[in-house]
Amino acid sequence: MSARAEELRDRVAAFMEEHVYPAEHEYEDFVNKASDRWTIPPVMEELKRKAKAAGLWNLFLPKEHYPDGLTNVEYGQICEIMGRSPIGAEPFNCSAPDTGNMETIIRYGTEAQKERWLKPLMEGEIRSCFAMTEPAVASSDATNIQTEIRSDGDHYVINGRKWWITGAPDPRCKISILMGKTDPNAEKHRQQSMVLVPMDTPGITIVRPLTVFGYDDAPHGHAEIVFENVRVPKSNILLGEGRGFEIAQGRLGPGRIHHCMRSIGVAERALETLCRRALSRFPFGKSIADQGVTRHWIAESRMQIDQARLLTLQAAHMMDTVGNKAARAEIAMIKVVAPNVACTVVDRAMQVCGAGGLSQDFHLAAAYAHSRTLRFADGPDEVHRETVAKMELKKHQGANTGPRESFPPSSGQS
Amino acid sequence: MSARAEELRDRVAAFMEEHVYPAEHEYEDFVNKASDRWTIPPVMEELKRKAKAAGLWNLFLPKEHYPDGLTNVEYGQICEIMGRSPIGAEPFNCSAPDTGNMETIIRYGTEAQKERWLKPLMEGEIRSCFAMTEPAVASSDATNIQTEIRSDGDHYVINGRKWWITGAPDPRCKISILMGKTDPNAEKHRQQSMVLVPMDTPGITIVRPLTVFGYDDAPHGHAEIVFENVRVPKSNILLGEGRGFEIAQGRLGPGRIHHCMRSIGVAERALETLCRRALSRFPFGKSIADQGVTRHWIAESRMQIDQARLLTLQAAHMMDTVGNKAARAEIAMIKVVAPNVACTVVDRAMQVCGAGGLSQDFHLAAAYAHSRTLRFADGPDEVHRETVAKMELKKHQGANTGPRESFPPSSGQS
């Protein structure tokens, strides 16, 4: 880590302590008492102003496009700190899905697209969403996406139903990146395209917010959206027709590092809660921290967290040095490991905190719900394990199965 | 199982198919659209009327007091069926905490108490709550309960704060059984008493509903309640001063069988959902049901469910034949096993259902949240494992450690 990155990390940590953690209660409270839950608590805009003023802004910018930017290893470690709070990323204009969307426009957008959408996003004036998942098909396989993007003169006409569109209900959300089929007859990986669709385009209906466990995650939330004869100019396409799948692939690497490092932040804070609660409660004459099983959990949690962090930073390091493609197995691995570790550690913390740990008085149940979604987001665990297995097996295809793995070249082996 | 019990079971199953499952959506919908979420959906009173008319009513009544009643083994199997639906027990007037409260009054109540409270509860006219857990202390150890029940002439004056009082926010909840200290100086297990406290007694404030993974579980819910100088006549005491701990113990056995069998119903329905979804989705060219890991989960789920059911019925059988006390280890075991199996199977089902599985479109996330609370309710897993371990070790205390467990009576063993 460069000295500058270390300094940024320390300043982000200090900002979290001074401004973000103390604002959590107020933020939550505002939403719960608002007549309309889909209203942004003023404290968030305040936090953004402060962070921007402090120069802690847009830290996610990719080094290859912004040479002053941070490496994945550096930004990853800052992500972990932001991830400790459910409202920890937005003050720094570093929250999903905006970071992924901004990066996509940076990489694949035209100058006009950048001027129109990237600029206000980078200023934190608007927010965005990413419209890919569909209720009617198994969307973990992106080639299944069915939404139609039909060519009509110099416009595209979009028809389809999307769900789990995170951030769409946010009143500040002005733009979506939508994935759909421009050519259902093309080769399988060339059927999909991505287009920029302004959220105020006629024909877009937010059908309902979806809940995760019982959380609506207001004021951002997750929407089911119907697109009915939605017309956008052809200049809104990203990169070109049939290149949606390619963009989807490119988008995933850094986003996963961020998600995973935030998950590790979640796990660290949960372990902290676990330890503090365990030290402060005394059922049956001794503290929960003095019970052997609690100590077993603490040790296992520390081991799992430290290993997940090292693996994630290793993946980030490979992305920084040999590129996203060479890091493919590593990225798949962290996508499985980090959210599962977060779920496991948070679950242990809930058990130590008793019923209270499941309630609104602790950050744990919401953290669990969020971490649990990450076992699907960008593909379920099973898809990533498959990637890892395939690459591992490839090393041995065609290898003889002879003396190396068995001692005596036994009679009957085959 | 007697022929009569089998017939009842089949009729309950048929009633669920015909009336309860089809009402789930309407029930849920009513609550979500009501201006006040704490309003009872009319469909529930309708279901109750139908079940009562069909004679499927108060099936839980303990055989020792109602010789026509069902054994624990028989009622347990009916509980499993009711447990398949989140609204499955109430139509039959068999929902917690009312069953436990009714049983407590049956066992320990005076004739006057029965006339006043048991009767309307058994008619399904009112509901009740059980006020034990407190936010300020580790309530898994009942001797920690701090609420004061002070004697004042022929009244008790109650002061304290309770939480996780399930059913208290229900507008039909008219009576609570409260546990508190009548004599803080008595021997540790004689300090606590239980009193009947009408919910309209002055001094009772429902501070707030608590959420479980974001769910408020309206219209019943879980309340935090303050009792401030709440006065009840001394005739409201159950069994006598200092006998609260004793009642608490007696109350637990059957209640746990019921909870556990309902958990198994939850797990069965989740496995059904898992299988159906797996058969109907085709990512990457084959159904999810054709993927080896899914099949592994299905097999493991079936094994875990069947084992948990057998263990629970074995505990019920012991209660029926040799009594609650002799079944103590078995009851502790099922209290750990059944909710954990439910959580595990539901979690697998959520993974198969994808993000939708966490949303309001499936019964899974709510089932998970509920099952997760059962790992604390009536004591956390760890307390029950401790009971099992203590009883296992007792068998070997003082046993010699000689030839039986080691082959050669080795040189240096000690």
Added chain:
Amino acid sequence: MSARAEELRDRVAAFMEEHVYPAEHEYEDFVNKASDRWTIPPVMEELKRKAKAAGLWNLFLPKEHYPDGLTNVEYGQICEIMGRSPIGAEPFNCSAPDTGNMETIIRYGTEAQKERWLKPLMEGEIRSCFAMTEPAVASSDATNIQTEIRSDGDHYVINGRKWWITGAPDPRCKISILMGKTDPNAEKHRQQSMVLVPMDTPGITIVRPLTVFGYDDAPHGHAEIVFENVRVPKSNILLGEGRGFEIAQGRLGPGRIHHCMRSIGVAERALETLCRRALSRFPFGKSIADQGVTRHWIAESRMQIDQARLLTLQAAHMMDTVGNKAARAEIAMIKVVAPNVACTVVDRAMQVCGAGGLSQDFHLAAAYAHSRTLRFADGPDEVHRETVAKMELKKHQGANTGPRESFPPSSGQS
């Protein structure tokens, strides 16, 4: 359990206490000091004489052929007791693979075959082996078996290589039941046949004993055997040509109950060892039994053992009442559950016993090695899980995926 079965069980248990456990050391010692490890310790023949004299002999005989015999539920519980000792089954003439072989001859043998082989087996005068598994193919799939059984006039000529032929090195082993192909062109499940092959037939070479985790399991052991132009009369065939697969299927049910119940006996004894050792050792100032993690293990072990036993007895009960075929899923389940529980409990006991637990001073490491083989014997865990999954999914094939498993008949579900 009938009164007679209970009495037998108690007498077997008493015999184990009085005669078998005390003989374990002598048996082991004899083998280790013998100039030829493949010599039977005289104490075993003594134990057999005593058990036979006491009428505790051939308890395994199938009720359908021996109406005085025990049901599977009854014999299963006796098996558990025998399984507690590595030398616990043979004294009662109830050890594998003889019981399976005797049952096979009872079911499918001619009168001449019975006279020649069943009689001395039932008298305990000779022993037998079952020659199915082959090193060259994945034998978990019985259709892969390659050994050739060629017709030549009124003889069969056998050529092939088998391994893991348990009991073949035992000097008393006089007969094998061999599976091989009589017709490689027949329909897949009609290619295999079983023939009786006397072990002294020319052309049989025991190539070497195989070890299991370093154990040779002398004096019975597991052999690799070559059959080279081995000639047996055609009258040695069992049931008829092409019926080997069918016999293999029929053979498996009861054998699995026995294996599983013995595994539970192994687990029970390991838990006993664990508890006694934990109570007797005091590192860091308190007994190992006072450490929370040990207590967690003890509780988990008790829960797992009791559940596995109930599931196994349930499978046995189904076999007794509705037959092996209807119990197919249950039999597959116990085949996975019981050996895994045994491995888990034994492993915990080893951890509690420290390094000694892995050595010859305890019965644990050998018990682990044996239990571990049962995760392959008669098919690996994965094959049995597949059976369970297939049968579970079959229940839902064609079921609609509608309102039952999802609450609102949501917009986009498919």
Added chain:
Amino acid sequence: MSARAEELRDRVAAFMEEHVYPAEHEYEDFVNKASDRWTIPPVMEELKRKAKAAGLWNLFLPKEHYPDGLTNVEYGQICEIMGRSPIGAEPFNCSAPDTGNMETIIRYGTEAQKERWLKPLMEGEIRSCFAMTEPAVASSDATNIQTEIRSDGDHYVINGRKWWITGAPDPRCKISILMGKTDPNAEKHRQQSMVLVPMDTPGITIVRPLTVFGYDDAPHGHAEIVFENVRVPKSNILLGEGRGFEIAQGRLGPGRIHHCMRSIGVAERALETLCRRALSRFPFGKSIADQGVTRHWIAESRMQIDQARLLTLQAAHMMDTVGNKAARAEIAMIKVVAPNVACTVVDRAMQVCGAGGLSQDFHLAAAYAHSRTLRFADGPDEVHRETVAKMELKKHQGANTGPRESFPPSSGQS
């Protein structure tokens, strides 16, 4: 890693491929066919000569004493490669317990001690053992050690019984470092001392070899030893009376890194075996590698191995940069993680290899047995988890349990 270290690593890897793996069969075979199993196979001395000639010798030497030596990070990575073979460390004079013993003498020995014992050890002319564990006490707590080292003029007289003394049966073993009590009345951590005891001193009896599972691990093995009035000159003491505990502590750090990195080598080779076997077997019509559960195992194994390696290298890095003491939690963590990962991966490989995987035809069962012992060696998992938990909890002792871990500073939290 320095260029020189990388070059050494590559040369060690090449040496393994060219000389060590091909010699495994011959080594094993020699021992199995020898009239006395405790004879060194000549191929080992040959391998040593070759490695020494190649300059691949004593690579373990600690950098602080041998500035030309490798750092822990560097040597650790070489250890992993050596660990792939059960005979992989000795050719390079890098096998336990010699490396630990040599390091101990380097650190704490007098010049005379070095001349007499360190020199021939470093030349690979003799071997050594470390005599600490005792059968009569829980030796995971070193303060329990009971062997008496009584002062008698200018000699010590040693009486006691040790077991699990690895390498003692090796005919080349000439020296032991023995731990025992010089002063039973001293402060608890000052009672123990370490002395050099030549193995040919009168009064030493090797009672018997101990087996691990069924392996005697000849020709090195693990002995039970009686010391009866064994006299050594006082000049044989290491560091001074009462400093045994201190030496024991200092000894552990690097040794654990080595053990753990070798465990990772074991796991890597097992995964290789798993993949190759899975690709080469076809039960039920497709390769084992095409089954979902196998792929799940492969992916999980890769994730666990990579994480364990990173954690171990991180601990090594801390030892290199901030010292053994500051790395205490990390060293405790890897001591739990690495052997458990090795056991898990090897167990999966055995399952894929079928029964053969448990036999002498594969390296797996022996690797499992060895890895399993590492869950006790230098203290059982539970002791190390306790260390990790204690250090984690220490961070939070005295911390307030306020707003940081719970959202609203709730009413009743305490």
